[in-house]
Amino acid sequence: MPQSPSLSASGSASPGLARILFRRSEIGLVVALLAVILFFALASDTFLTVRNLTNVLGQASLAMIAGVGVAIVFISGEVDVSVGSLVAAVAIPLITVMNATESLALGIAAALALGLCVGIVNGFLAAYLGINSLITTLGTLFILRGGVYLYTGQKAIPDDVMLESFFQLGNGRLFEVVPYPALIAFALLLVFAYVMRHRTFGRKVYAVGGNPEVARLAGYDVKRVKFTCFIISSLLATVSGILLASRLGSAVHVAGLGFEFQVVAAVVLGGVSLSGGVGSLFGAALGVLILSFLSNGLGMLDLATEWQLVITGFIIIAAVGFDEWKRRQP
C-alpha cells in the first residue's frame, strides 16, 4: 500500500547511515568477527599469534572456497549439500592419475572433470528436471560417499609419487607466512565477488533467486542460470577437495564428512538467504571466518569439541534469527 502521498517523496528512499549499517549486513559481520578475535585474544595467550591466525586462515580456506560456490547456488534460490562428499570423491581421480602419470596438472584435470560431471548432474536434475535441489544434492551426497567407500574399500589411497608441487599446494606458505590455500581462497573470492557484482551473469543469479518470474519476463533463461550455478559450486568444491587431499597426502574415504553442513552453516551465518536473491559472497566468507576463529578459539580454551558444537549451533540459530527479525522490521 502506498504510504507516501507524492511521487516525488524521496524521503523514504534516501538511506541514512543507520539504515546502511542495518542493511549492509557485512558490516555487522566484520564487527562480529573482530569481537570474536578480540575475545579470544584476551582469553588466551596463544590465540593472537601470527602462527595461529595464519593456521586458522589456512583451515578456513577450504570451507571458504566451497562456501563461495554454495553461496552462489543459495543466491540463485537453490541448495547444494553435495559438496561434503565431493571433496572426498575428487581426491580419487586426483591421486590415482598422479600415481599413474606423475603429473600434478593431469591429476587436477581429472579431479575437475569429476567435479564438472557432478555439477552437470546436480544442475540437470534440479534446474532442468525441477527435482527439489535439497533432495537432489542430498542424493548425490549419499551416492558419492557410497561410491568412494566402494571404490576405496574403506581405505585411504596413498599418494605414491609424492610430488613436491602437490605437497606445497595445500601445505606451503608464501614468504613462509600466508598459506597458499588462503591465497587461492582469497583470489577465488575476489573473482566471483566481481562476477556477482559486475558481470551480467552475477546479476542474473540475483534476479533469478530474487524473483524467478520477473527474471523470466526480463528474458533470462532461469534454468540455465541455475544450472550454471550448480556447476560453479561443484568446481569450487573440487578445488577444496584438491587442497584437502594435498593436506592429507592421500585420498581419504572419510574426508569431508559433515563438511557440507559446516559450509552451509557459515554461508547462512554470513547473511545469504536460503530463499534466494539475498546475500553477498563477502558475507559468506566472513561467516566462514567467524565460525573458524570461533572453533579455533574455543579449542584453545580447552573446551571439549562437544561443547564447541553446541555453542556453534546456538550462535547460528541466534544470528539467523536476529537477521530474520531485522528483516521483518518496517
Added chain:
Amino acid sequence: MHAETLTRNEAIPLDVPALAMRGIGKRFPGVVALDGVDLTLMPGKVHALMGENGAGKSTLIKILAGVYGKDSGTIAIGGVETELKTPRDALKKGIKVVFQEIALISEFTVAENIFLEEYPRRADGSIAWKTIRAEAKALFDRIGFAVDPAARTGDLPVSQQQMVEIARALAHEAKIVVMDEPTSSLTPKEVELLFVVIRRLTALGIAVVYVSHKLDEVFEISDTVTVLRDGRHISTKPIGEHTHDSLIHDMIGRRIENLFPRSRTGSAGKVALSVEGLSTDTKLKDVSFEARAGEVLGFFGLMGAGRTELAKAIVGYDPIRTGRITIDGTALKPHDTRTAVSLGIGLLTEDRKLEGLMLELPVQQNMSLAALSSFAKAGFVDEGSERSAVQSFVDRFRVKTPSLFQPIKNLSGGNQQKVLLARWLMRGLKVIVVDEPTRGIDVGAKSEIFALIDRLAGEGLAVIMMTSEMPELLGLSDRIAVMAEGRLTATFSREEATQERILNAAIA
C-alpha cells in the same frame, strides 16, 4: 535505449498505427476467451480498454505482452506484420506492459531494475554502474519523477514502483505502453501524477493502452475507447462520442439467463450477523450492514473495491482498526478465527488452492477439517463416524469423486467447492461468507453451486456472497450491497436492483 532519445521519436510516423490487432482469437479448455477481437493503437494517443471482469481484457493484453500465444488473427506493429512469441520478444518490439503485479526485483536498486533486460556495459564487458545510475537519474528527471535511483526498490510504495516500471519502458524505447488497472492501489493525488506522466508519454509519440474499470479516469485521460464483452469486440469510439450511460450500456448489454434456481419462499429471519463501522488499515472504511438468517446478501464491487478484505475481516482473518462485529448476538473479537468458527461463521475463500484446500490430502480429510473435534473422543478421531458424516455430505451435495480417499486435487473445481462448502456446514454454521464462489468453475457446475447456495439460505443460514459477476449477483441475492474503494456505496433490494444502478454505485 538511452535517455537522450526521450524527445519525440521523429521516426515514428503519426498516421501509421503503432499496433493493429485483427481478428484475435484465443481459447482455453472449455472457454472462448477472445473471439475475433480488433484493436488499433495510434501513436501519441491513449486508448482505453474496458469491459466487465471476464470480458477478455486480461487475455488480450497478455497476448500483447507475449505471455499467451494467440490462436488466430494477426498483429502488425508500425504497419509490419509480426508475431509476439515471448515476453522478451514483445519487449524487443517495443511493447511494455505494466501489470498490476509489479514485475521488479525488490532487492535491487531502482536504477538496476530499469536496466534489468539489458545492462549497459563497459568495453571490458563489466556492468557500467555509473552509467546506470546516471541514466536512471536523467530518465527520472525527464518524466519528473524524483526518486533516488540508488533506493532499494522494495522500500518504495507501490505507486512509485509503478513509475519505475514506466521509466523502464522508456529506457527500452517502448513504442507501446500498456497499463493494467494502474490506479487500483493509488491515492487520488497519485492518480493525478500518473496522468501527468501518461501525457508526457503521449507527447513522445508513445501509444498508451489504459485498462480500467473507472469511468471518470477513462473520460479524463483517453482519446479512444474499445469495449469488450464476453470475449468479443463491442465498440471502438472516440471518447467524445460516449456518455457514462452509453459506455455502461456497451459494457453490460447482455441478458441474464435464468441459471438460478430459486426454491426459497419464506422471508428472512432474525439478524445473524451485524457489522457496525468496520474499518481496517488495509482498505475498509466505515462499513456497516446486517445479514439475516435465511437470506443471501450479495456484495458487488469492481476489482480493488474491498470485497475480499471485507470477507476476511468479518470472519476474523484480518485485523480490524475500528468497528464491531456481532454474530448471533455475541461480539467477535477481531483477529480471532477460533472464536469466529465456534460462533458459527465460516469463509469460503476466493483462492481455493492457496487458502482452502490441502491439495494432496483426500476428500475426507479436507471435508472434516473444521468439524474434526466433533468426531473425537479423548483426542482420538472416531473414523467411523467421520466417514459416515463425510459420506452423507458427498451424497447430499452430489460430489463427484471415485472415493472419499481420492486426493482432492484430482476433483474438478466445482466438486472441490462443494467439499469446502460441506466443510463449514458440518460444523453447523449460522453465517457463511462465500468469496467469488464460482471462480474457475465451468458453467454446468456453476448452476449446481448456485442451487447449493440457494438451499443453504433455505435451511436458515445467512449467506454473504462476494462476487464480481453481475448475473450471479442479480440471480441469487435477496439484497445487494455495492462497494467502491473500501466503502459501502449503496444497498438495493432484489426488486430495486438493476445492472445500471449497481454499476453506477460501483463506479462512484
